[in-house]
Amino acid sequence: MRVRQLGILGGALALAACAAATTGSAPVVASGPAAVDGERMRAIAAPGNAANWMSHGLGWDEQRYSPLDQINESNVSRLGLAWFDDLETMRGVQATPLVVDGVLYNESVYNVVTAYDAATGEELWTFDPEVGAEWARLACCGPSSRGIAAWDGKIYIGALDGRLIAVDAATGEEVWTTQTFEAGPPLGAYSITGAPRVYDGKVVIGNGGADYGVRGFVVAYDAATGEQLWKFYTVPGNPADGPDGEASDSAMQIAMPTWQGEWWRWGGGGTAWDAFAYDPELNLVYIGTGNGSPHMWSIRSEGQGDNLFLCSIVAVDADSGEYRWHYQMVPEEDWDYTCTQPMMLADLEIGGRERQVIMQAPKNGFFYVIDRASGELLSAETYVSQNTWASHIDMETGRPVLQRGAHNGETPHLMSPSWLAAHTWHPMAFNPETGLVYLSAQEQGDVYAAMDAEDFSFTYHRSNSGQDRRSDPDLRAQLMERARAEEQGYLLAWDPVTQSEAWRVTYPHPGSGGVLATAGNLLVQGTIKQTLAIYAADSGALLWEMPIDQVPVAGAITYMVDGVQYIAINAGWGGSPVYNLAPLRNSTARLLVFRLDATGVTLPPPPEPVALPRPPFLMAPEAQVSRGRELYGENCARCHGPDAVGGVADLRWMTAETRAAFADIVLRGTLADRGMIGFGDQLSEEDAQAIHAFLIARANEDYADASAHP
Incomplete structure (x- = not known):
């Protein structure tokens, strides 16, 4: 591990007077760097807390709604670039930064974490966990991470290679580390790209790797010591091995009958690689689970059974990790769909009654509203115009009504949504004032066909989809031409009570980033047009936009220092492919920070355009x-x-x-x-x-x- 200490952190801890600016109250004095605890997290809008962004989704409810309103729709036109840091990579930078009491903590590729003075951009320290470069290939989607966690003076890193690392927030020195998974064949092709969360002193972390063939699980560790507290498997293992002796044992009794064949030979999948939420009153941790391994249901489970808990929300007891309830969005998972997209908690009035809900818009194109205490499905409607997977959700059974031919067979067919997702990992936000949820939606089909189970062979640390990619090339070409013609992307404002669209902003292509909502009636999003844009949350009207020579796919944050509000975002293109997008000529990835009336800071000029090289003639058979x-x-x-x-x-x-x-x-x-x-x-x-x-x-x-x- 390498640590660079470049500033004096104590000098950066002049506490933000955010609450004074927002509520007129004096700020609460913190006890040291990254002084995050349960009391502060239960009162994120209180004096001394509202200045901060202390957890991945701001609050444990993951709403990404800030009560700050110094920057608002009446003055956002005065926004300017206050400072930036060149992250020296052309890869996608997907992390949400954290800000605690005047210090901004950020994560770049390969889990390199840097602490800055949040007002000036002065670098205070950098911690490099020295993740091996080979993990750019061994992880399914490259060496990006979606964020870090803070608790009681420590910053927590879920490293790509499986280490959970706690570093001292004041110095950047390692405090403890633990290995969350065993790497190695035949079923050790895990990785971590999601952000860890800390819930009342417990660090919760999942992993990825279902595409490569693993058995998904989630682990909770003691935030102070790194001691493992509980482990929850999301899919069953080999029945011959008996119970795992883990918190999930009772849940595996429910899941086991929904699988057929010898799924455990290829892991089964179900990895929880990004989505978590926590209700401290109900003492429940919510886990969003992923796709099957292999992808093809006919190979994975002989085309039989729902395959719990693939593509589900699973609620577990925060203290013990024991199963409480589940809801499965995609039974018979066959399409590389995941339910690892962001989840958020809210209290909504539905049918004249206030309901405690959890909401999610996963890959499959349906927006779900679920009672977060019981798991009861309250409503579900498709939020995209193309849905060749299911016509609707049967509210009596909670199951999707599949379109004819949705399951994969030998003949190639077009699926939309596809693995490219109607909504992927990009953060969404909920504004309690407008009652709207905001998300980056897209419509991108892809061609699917299943290979014969007898032809399937497993290769360690490679995508083992079970898809046939060679048959009927003429039909495939026709279907791909249609997919490209129908591709679209937009910023969507969705009413979760009426399950209807409120407004949308259409973009020339999919690929725009996560969103931030604020009390200033602002909605902040990085766009595929290589800009940062701010819209009116109630109407979608464009209020401000700045070219930045990059596509920020990460979610923005906002915070205050010394009574001044800032907006920060990582701008580094890297996410799902886009069919009709010409090659982007991006600058290097950067952390960008804005405030009102900032002047004198400009970005370097973008790279010069380069003509496409003429390809060689095709000579191969x-x-x-x-x-x-x-x-x-x-x-x-x-x-x-x-x-x-x-x-x-x-x-x-x-x-x-x-x-x-x-x-x-x-x-x-x-x-x-x-x-x-x-x-x-x-x-x-x-x-x-x-x-x-x-x-x-x-x-x-x-x-x-x-x-x-x-």
Whole structure:
């Protein structure tokens, strides 16, 4: 581990007079750096607390609504850039920063955490956990993290390689570390990309890796010592092994009968890689679970059973981790759908009665309102116009009514929503004044077909979807053309009581980021147009927008220091691929901080436009291209986009130099310093040649149209 201490943290702890500005009361004096505790978290709008952003979703309810209103719809036009920090990466930076009593804590790629004076941007310390560069490949979606946690003088890091690390908030020195999972074959292909949460002294962390073949679980640790308190598995293991001896044992008795075959050979999936919430009054932790492993239901569970607790919300006792209730959004999960999208708690008046609810808009395109005490489904309606998965949710059974042909068979078909999601991990917000939930919605279909179970083979640390990606290429091409034509993205304001759209802002493409709501009637979002935009929360009217040469996919935060309100956001493009988006010419990722009337700080000029390189002529036989298509889908599509469109780097438009070095890059990791670790342990020279042939074919198919729109 490496620590750099560059400032005196005590000098940065001049407490924010946020409450004085907001409520007229004097601020509460904190007891030291990152002095977060249960009392403060239960009163986040109280004097001395409202200045801060102390947890990932602001409060344990994850509403991302700040009571600060110094910046508001009447003066937001005066917003200017106060300071920024270049994060020195071209990868996606997805983290939500934290601010506690005048200090801003931020996380970049590979879990590097930096503390700043939140008013000036002075760097106080940096902690680098030295995550191995190979984890850019071993994790499904690259080396990004969505955030950190703070509690009682410590900052908590869920490292990509599975370590949960507590560092001293004053110095950045490591206090303790524990390994949350065992890495290694056959079923140890886990990773951590989600933000840890601390609930009344318990650090709760999940993991990812269902695409690679793991059994999902969530663990709680003592925030002071790192001692494990409880563990909850989200899917059953091998029945022959008997009970796990963990908090989830009673729940596995419910789940086990819903599985068939030998699912445990491939883990089963169900990883809880991002979504959590906590109700301290009910003493419940809510866990959002992910997709199946393999993706194809016919292979994973012989096409039988609901497969609990895939794509579900599971409520567990915060102290013991024991099961309390569940609601499954996607029984018979077959589409790489996840319910790991943000969840939020609120009290809503429904049918003349106040209900304590939990809300979620997961991948499948339905917005769910559920009683958070009992798990009763209160309402569910689709929030996207395209939904070839289910026509509606049966309110008597709580089950989706699947569209004809929704399950995957041998014939390729178009699914929308797809694994690209109607709403993915990007944070959403709830404004109790407007009664609206805000989220980044999108409509992106993809082509699905299941391979024969006898043809499926498991490869460690590779996407093991079970999809057939080679059959009927002409039909696939037609379906992909339709998917691209129908692609769209928008900022959606949704009324959870009436289950209806209030307004939307349409963007030229999907890919815009998470949102922040404030008492100033503001809604803040980074856009796919490479801007930061602020809208009126009640109407969607554009109030302010600034070009920033980047696409911020993370959620913004707001805070106060010495009576001055700031807005901060990580701006670093990296998320789901976008079909029709020309290659983005982004600047490096940056942490951007704004305040009213800030002047004198400007961003460096953006990079110069570069013409698309002409691809070489396709000389490979069709069989090699077809094999390359299959290998690309299993090894490359998660980062570089389905059908080689979009992604971290659009591989259709490689330079001649990159093409000449293709085998060395793919097999031997010559670009490891940029995150592209070699796949030589999984792919052969012939495999690399086949993937390259497929990419050349795709480039030739699209060059004429793409080059006409630089």
